[in-house]
Amino acid sequence: MSARTMTLTHAMVLGSFCLGFGILVAATDHFTHDEIALRAIDDLQNSLTQVIPPGLYDNNLVKDAVTVKNDEGKDVTVYRALKGGQLTGVAYEIVGSGYGGEIHLIMGVTPEGKILGVRATEFKETPGLGDRIDAAKSNWITKFTGLSLGDPPADKWKVKKDGGVFDQFSGATITPRGVVAAIRRGLEFFAAHKAQLVETH
């Protein structure tokens, strides 16, 4: 075989394998694409219902979303719960910084600024120490339900070690500190953009 046809053979072999497996993968994508999109929506729905009690809304939470810029200029997607056209609550993602990096949380708030619920969705805190912010591991995170900016007072929105009211976990103050701060910022975000969020379309 001449060197040139040899080169061509390589190209052909690799090309045809790409063709075959490309088709295989693309076909799989074709058949799973819609299904996967649905699953993603389900997931979102599931986490939203954790912070907004099911009785509070009759709309499609996932669809009823607005985008608001926060203080840092980042877009925040806010999902709105409506019951009979009336706004009953909003939910949005907040990010705190913990020991192992960012902690992603989702929180629900009533139009009055009271917390409906908070859940940690994604974090890399140390197992056995910082992971107690996970509702599956401890009920620590549920204790925020019902609180608001004034309750407790603003200067008490801290962990006990820093002179606030919230328990830290023994030996892991950084995680709770990050979470408490994030929730407080989340409430402040709501307060700042309340007008924008509450108005119904």
Place this chain on the structure above:
Amino acid sequence: MLLAVGSLVAMGATLGTVLGIASRYLAVEGNPLEAELLALLPGAQCGQCGFVGCGQAAAALARGEAPVTLCPPGGKAVAEKLSKKLGVKADLSEHEDKGPQYAFVQEDLCIGCLRCANECSTDAFIGAPKQVHTVIRENCHGCAKCFKVCPTEAIKMCAVPVTLGEWHWEKPGSHELH
């Protein structure tokens, strides 16, 4: 979908071409390892390894078809070097040197047949036909080929004695092992 398959194929074809071209221009001729191995062998071309000379022995080593302990004249030292070069862990303890040897012609038995001199790969023999032969010790590497062909068993393989100058200390602790 078409896009996905298309771009993948294009990529595959391109990479295949690049590799094909590369394999053409970057081809390696011969086996460089072989030359390196050959350099390590004694080069006595004595054939004790079962190959026709060191060149073939090196080729076999490079192909992995011969053990690193193949070369008796090279002894442990060469075996160690080969195993290092090839990254092979050889059990060299088995390969205990019998110690260097040299051929000694018992003059009363030698009939001057010249077979030994013809066999010797290093021309270590002096003597003419029908005359008693002797071995130049420094030229003999103890391969014992002459020993094997001598019709009168006039050749003795003797261990090279240790002299004061060549003696060295044993490894510390090796006494306890004995």
Place this chain on the structure above:
Amino acid sequence: MTLAYTDKSAPFTHAPTSVQKTMTTVILALVPATLFDAWLFGWPAIFMFLITVGSCVVAEALCLQAQDKPVGATLSDGSAVLTGWLLAMSLPPWAPWWIGVIGSVFAIVLAKHLFGGLGQNVFNPAMVARVALLVSFPVKMTAWVTPHPLFSDKGLSFADSLAITFGHAFNVDTMTAASALGYVKTELSRGVPVTESVQNLPDLMDMAIGLHAGSFGETSAILILAGGLVLLARKIISWHTPVALMGTLFVMGTVFHLINPDRFADGTFHLMSGATFLGAFFIATDYVTSPVSKQGQIVYGVGCGLLAWIIRTFAGYPEGMAFAVLLMNALTPIIDHNCRPRAFGRTRKGEPLEVKGEK
């Protein structure tokens, strides 16, 4: 007969040195600081110390036994006692008994005997244990207590002490205090500048004498220093490692403090806190895990100082010496490889020197 005389080459005389003598000297140098801290922290500290040293010795004996090595002869070299001793000195004085036991297993089994025993470990056993404990039990390992001197009115009764070490009757939390480094770090993370938080710490004199919270052996800088000077005088250690280590730490501290006093603690603070002296004189100097040449020891010391400062200043853990030592332990083979003395008559690269031009 022949072998009996000629089984070994010269020299046929030997300096009066031995491993046992070396280890014993180091232990003796530690005694004053140990006694002081035993008094300062009372019975629980004494229990913890005895448990740690004891379990190190037991662990060593078991490891030797398991490998059919001579137990008595090897134990008497004193290295296990010393490892246990230094481990105890780097633990919180009121640590529960199992901290000492688990630490000894880390130190002796994991860090030492898996590698072949005395002289063959690549990481400092005591520091491996300390770090593994710190990482595993961050709560217990950062529970420093304020001084409770024996025979003083703050001193604890024997029974209470037993409860602290062996039970959980006592709520240690009520008397904990942060170590100086930990305090400054926590305060900084809340936005309190260093200049302010150091105001609340004991003054330098108290820090030097040791009247403050800290690990069992770190508090009394002066007594540790005295012990270190004894080692220097007896030529057990040389000045290179400690001086390079403390010098670097001090320089880094001072320079950055001058740049931004609110963010960076000053050099003296770095020297006086966090077991700097213990680390510089007794831990970084561990023969086995540090470079053998003087040049290498200087590089090693500078590395330890630099890393300790970086970890103390920027990283998650308040205490950096142990990590710094371990990290430099890891670099020791590379340092040894590159910092060999220049051979007589050769250049640094190993080529024979040029003959100097004729005069």
Place this chain on the structure above:
Amino acid sequence: MKIFPVRGGIHPDYRKELTSEKAIVPMPLPRKLYLPLQQHIGAPAEPVVKSGDMVKKGQLLARAQGAVSASTHAPTSGRIADVAMVTAPHPSGLPQLTIMLEPDGKDEWAELPQPLADPFAASSQEIRERVAAAGIVGLGGATFPSAIKLNLGSQNKLETLLINGAECEPYLTCDDRVMREYAAEVIDGARIMAHALGTAKIVVGIEENKPQAMAAMSQAASAFPNISVVGVPVQYPMGSERHLTQAITGLETPAKKLTAELGVVVHNVGTARAVHHAIRFGRPLLSRVVTVSGGAVTEGKNIDVPLGTMVSDLVAFCGGLKEPPRRIVNGGPMMGQPLPSLEVPVVKGTSGILALTADEVNERDTQPCIRCGSCVTICPCGLVPVEMAAFIRKDNLDGAAKLGVMDCFSCGSCSYVCPSHIPLVHFFNYAKGRLNEAERDKRKLERIKTLAETRTTRLEQQAQAKKAAAAAAAAARKAAAAASENPDNKASV
């Protein structure tokens, strides 16, 4: 004179007080003398006498052979009893060809060469020939034939003759005594050597723990402005020529080179005295001063011993052993060779015979290396004994060679300080032996290779010639055949 610092080294317990005040006494003639043919570095000498010959004192017994060698002479008059294999004063315990001489008790001198009337008028060549004829070798321990060293001036521009009176080995006091008692002879010998070498300056380096020797030598040298006697720090191994050169000149001898490259030649005091005897009286080297010492010897002495005396006779002269020794050492305790027994002869290189007790030797079981680095700090050669030994333990000799084990001159300092009592020097000696062996093997293999190649080409040429011959023969045959056929053809046509 400014003394330059020297790196490394140790301060062992010197124990010189055992013999330092013992004046040199002559050894009575023993019943039999054993004179090995190789008492020097280089090729063994060739015997010129045979069993039964009668010889006179100072008569040549064996002649130097080859470029590097030294002759041996009869230390006294008597009968050659035998020339046979006798255990060498060497740790191997291997035998060595040795001339045995039975003294007749008359101690009759042979006819000696005429002394040089004025050595300083003689040529360098002449002095060297005299020194060679006298069989003088370096008495500082290396036993290198001195005549060859005296020739260094022909290749190098020499400035200084350094007389090595350091005697840094513990126990040994023979050089000390020689300097105290025969200072004038040493100085004269040194002047003769300097003349032969062509050096203007002579420096005598003496460790500062020998004040009397310093005084005696200074006194003897006071008449000669070109000679300076300097004290050097008490620091083993100050006696090593490279280190002594560095201490005195501040210059570092490049590896694999001689101090001569720096313009310095080093000779031992004993060598200088032997040269004095050879040139001024025509006497060959027949005896040397030996320190007998050590805790196991009844009475330590400095003795002028006829070469070839059995060590057992020497020890008996010192009152025998008072307790069984742990080691018998030929030389000092740091660098000396252990002897297999007392039944070996004193040779030219024997500076001391030590019978050491177990306490003095202080041997202990080896413990694991704790990497204390002492060996690295003290190594006067700047090597890393700990790493070299670790490689050698794992039989990685090439690794050890890369670290410079061949630069190690076996001074023993590292073994001396090692708290784990690791026989470091023993490891290095072993490695050096193996590496030298490998080097020899390699040279031999190379030789074999060329021989084999020569043979192959020879055979090829022969084959070619044969083929050519065969072809030529065939062609000739063919031609002949053709020639013979053609007529047939022709005939048939």
Place this chain on the structure above:
Amino acid sequence: MATSYKQIVRDGLWDNNGVLAQMLGMCPTMAMTTSATNGLGMGLATAFVMATSNLLIAALRGYITQEVRIPVYILIIAAMVTLVDLSLNAWMHELYKVLGLFIPLIVSNCLPLGRAEVFAAKEPAIPAFLDGLFMGIGFTGALTVIGAMREIVGSGTLFADAHLLLGPAFKFLELRILPADTGVLVAVLPPGGFLALGLLLAVKRMLDIRAGKPIAMAGAHSV
């Protein structure tokens, strides 16, 4: 040069186990073994990919030229992985949520490629398939054991959250070995991973010595 089936099974499960003998696929072995359940999940996904890719490679190897073989093998493996990833996401979403993170990483696990080069490229399809399968199962076993070691020491539990992976029926597997909050945290952190594997290798060696097998002091890589 087909290898006997018995040999394939033995090699995969123990003698030439991917983790314990060849020491390939180390990354998931360290990263995915903070609990027994994680190890199990990762192992199963890998086993599936290995079996199918080995099968395909062995079947198609006649068409592959030497110069492009590695890209082709990788392509096949990557396609299989993507296939698994997408399918799980679409149709077994709960399982996907547990395994999802690990799946793309299988591509870069060197064990499948190692087997492709060493085995599938030389042997017929069926043995190749079995080799992939049993190597995968052996891999799963090793990961599960390491995961269990780390989980017990580090968190005091065993097979926590197994029901998420295997279904509610497997809730009985979930055990608590030590009292809550008494774990040695370092075990679930990076150092614990290396240590667990080191100890496991020593255990394997001990068992092999007991069984009288020759022990290899080095891994697959030292030829």
Place this chain on the structure above:
Amino acid sequence: MQEFILLMIGAALVNNVVLVRFLGLCSFMGVTTKIDTAVGMGMATTFVMTVSSILAWAIEVFLLAPFGLGYLRTITFILVIAAVVQFTEMVIRKVSPSLFQTLGIYLPLITTNCAVLGIPLLNVQSKHNFIESMLYGFASAFGYSLILVIFAGLRERIALNEVPRLFGGPPIGFVTASLLALAFMGFSGISAN
């Protein structure tokens, strides 16, 4: 500037590829018996990792993102990396046979060195731009090489030890890696503040 430095320190030390991210472990264990080999492998990997970070960035930005082909990411990245590696292999084989001899089967294995795929994926995940991708790829590879060399140094020393029989070879290697990872935990939490 400061953010680039932090990015690089983070990639090289704090989130070290080998000890924290657990990527590239097979070659980490395989080629670290000698310092020289480790240096060679480190250089080869650094080259491949930097180049593949750049190529992956290009594929992501110019092909996958604009056309919504995210599901082809793994397959395209790995394909390109495999080709780069094979190319490197041919070059080394040609240029330095002895290096080829020592790196042996590791060269093809760089392809499956998870780090070489993992780092480009992390780049995409962190939405790094061109410069950041390149720096991140290079710094990670540097961290990888650093650990390789340190570890090789440790193993060379341990090779001189009398390690208990059960632990000789790979087991003690892993124990050493464990302690090394423990030491590197000291860097955890390094941040700018």
